[in-house]
Amino acid sequence: MYQKKVSVIITTFNGSKYIKKQIDSIFAQSILPGEIIVCDDHSSDETVTLLNSYANNDILKIHVNDKKLGVVGNFKKAAKIAKQGNWLVFADQDDIWIPQKLQKLVDAMQAIDDNITPALVYSDLTIIDKDDNVIYESFWDKQKIRPEKINLATLLYGNIVTGCTMIINYPMAEEFFLMDTIDYLHDEWLSLIAYSFGKAKFLNEKLVLYREHEYNVTLSENYKPLGIIDNIKTEIDYLSGKRKFLARQFELANAFLVKYHDKLNAAQIHIIENFIKQEDDNYLLKRFKRRITYS
Amino acid sequence: MDPGNKKPLAGCIILYNPTDSAIKNIESYLDFLNVLYVIDNTECVDEKLVKEIKLLDSKIVYVHQGENKGVASAINTGAALALSSNYQWLLTMDQDSNFLGSDFFDSWHTNINDTVGLIAASYTDKYDRWQKDYSELYNEIHFAVTSGNIINLKLWEAIGGFEEKLFIDEVDHDYCLKLRKYGFKILISKKKLMKHMVGELYDRLENGSAKSKTFILHSPLRYYYISRNVLYLCKKYFFTDFDFVICRFYYLIKTLVKILLKYPDKVVYLSFFFEGIKDFALSKYNKHGH
Known part of the structure; x- marks a missing residue:
């Protein structure tokens, strides 16, 4: 029951x-x-x-x-x-x-x-x-x-x-x-x-x-199938600074920290602040950091 | 209602020392259910058979009661499980019944409303005198037997479920009487939609009678429950449903005469029959010998 x-x-x-x-x-x-x-x-x-x-x-x-x-x-x-x-x-x-x-x-x-x-x-x-x-x-x-x-x-x-x-x-x-x-x-x-x-x-x-179909209302960019050429284009955009890597994630982390600062403990605040700090880092460095965080 | 939108349906089957045929029977209706609660009343379970049943489909939920708690308690267990999973309708089955095709599951939900307490699949083509026309495929009836029914769980809860102290016989009659007492309807299919084995068919050929008449032979212990519970119901519904009382009392006398005239091992059957009457007089219910 x-x-x-x-x-x-x-x-x-x-x-x-x-x-x-x-x-x-x-x-x-x-x-x-x-x-x-x-x-x-x-x-x-x-x-x-x-x-x-x-x-x-x-x-x-x-x-x-x-x-x-x-x-x-x-x-x-x-x-x-x-x-x-x-x-x-x-x-x-x-x-x-x-x-x-x-x-x-x-x-x-x-x-x-x-x-x-x-x-x-x-x-x-x-x-x-x-x-x-x-x-x-x-x-x-x-x-x-x-x-x-x-x-x-x-x-x-x-x-x-x-x-x-x-x-x-x-x-x-x-x-x-x-x-x-x-x-x-x-x-x-x-x-x-x-x-x-x-x-x-x-x-x-x-x-x-x-x-997954043409009418999806929310289709995350992450798994929208991209061709090789599109991929290379995106990479160039990131490298040249035309597009900001993880831009949305930084905004989200910021908004979350503002909203829940009082509920988070010191370690969690530290993790989020550290993440936000790298916003202006080099694209390749960010990619590298993401890679090591995951593994 | 769009006929494509069927009502979600849960099911429960009560097992007591089942044989392999239970599996075949389950397969005749499993496809039409969202979930099947297998309530096992067997004391010493046949592990191999239980495993086979569990492997039939992931929608099977097996519940071992630990001891034989009777039919009423087992159905109540299944109904409580179904209700807690928000089902409104529950198919109740015994291990000896199976369905002939999908007609019942295609039609039971048409033309019903909240005043319908039970919808039964008929296992005979014959209409009895109680029946009156309800819809194209269903008749209204006074009683249904426990197997092959879809019960309305809201009403099950409202009228207090099945009477557990009756243990086995007359549980179905008591439930139907209760439903009708509060003004709810009992429906039965006009067509024969299922096969139901009641007791063992006993062939009286060896007596050398001219007509080879078969009749139903239950185990002797059942006659304890039959006499005790029929008398209990006669007492309980004496003022609310006197027609029923007359019928069942007549049935009891008939059973007694049948035992005297036709049954083998008359002494055993009679002793159980009279023990039932004795326990009724002493208001002793629940399981025999407890």
Whole structure:
């Protein structure tokens, strides 16, 4: 028996193509969520009509925004609508969950949630294309991510937690409510909390079939497939100083430090300050530092 | 409702000294469930068989009760598990039943609402006199047997679940009576959708009778539960459902006559039958001998 109920939060925007598969895969879970909150960000396609075909289902609750809030703002709205105290599980609009996903996330969260410390559990995923064919079996293998090596210092160089694999407890949800910027994604923000004054746990299992296609709303630059020529172009831009390496990461680290200075301990502040200090370092030096931090 | 949007369904199967046929039976409906709770009442489990069952699919959750706690307690365990995982509907099965195709799972969720407490898959083509038309594929009925039913868990919780002290027989009748007492409906498929083995078929050919009549033969201990629990229900529902009381009392007399006339080992069967009556008089319930 679980001490908490689970709310799945989904944000949709013109997602009519795959939303049914996503919702059906949630209804096929081995444990069901207490509620599924869908916030539609003012879609102009059939998303809402499709969602309404589930209308006499007690679990699914649909909200349509009057004006566009953006991905993070919309997720925040959904999180606030969810029943207070529930664990929150994030879902995208075009993925497929494997049937044991909720069960595994809930079991893991059960083990670490103390009702005080913000906690986050996440997992690996499989990348599929528009016809459900597997492109990459493991996102982590493909990105050479070793989650057991992740800590605050490594996380500052780039987020590895994918929103659609996350479950968070209520104290973490409260931190999410307080996230006052929409310049950053909720997953990168919450993972910094988890790996600093919160708790983080990963499951080395692929619990989501993540769909990569032309309509993706958030597609991280990191795994947008780039050609060799594009790669060389980027390298030249970095070397010539035309593009700043890790620019966004420095902004994120800064914003995070400002917001949570009081909650972080001396060592954590030191790690973040050290990271920010290298902002004006040479590109090659930064790359080198990133490399040694990871290994 | 869009027929493509099926309602999520959990299932539970109660095992007691199961044989290999349990696996075949499970396979006839496993595909239609989100999760199957296998509640094992067996004292000394057959490890090999249990392993085979667990390996059928990752959606199987095996629960060993440790001792035989009876059918009612086992279903309640399954229902509590399903409810805590937010399911609203639970398929209850015994180890001797299987489904004939997918008709039941394609149709049970159409035309139902919160006043429906139980939807049963019929294991016979014959309608009894209790039935009345409900929808194209389903009739309303007064009683259903414990296997092959989808129960509404919200109502299960509201009416206090299955009566655990009855242990085995009449658990289904008690549940249906309770549902109807509060005004909830019981539905049964018009078509025969499942196969159910009740007890052992006993062939009376060797007596040399002209007609080869087969009838159901339970183990003698079951007659203890039958007599005790039927009398308990007759007492409990004497004022709320007198029709039922008359029917079941008649059934009890019929059973007694049948034992006297047809059964082998009459003395054993009769002693259990009368022990049941004795324990009813003493208000002794739960498991036999406890």
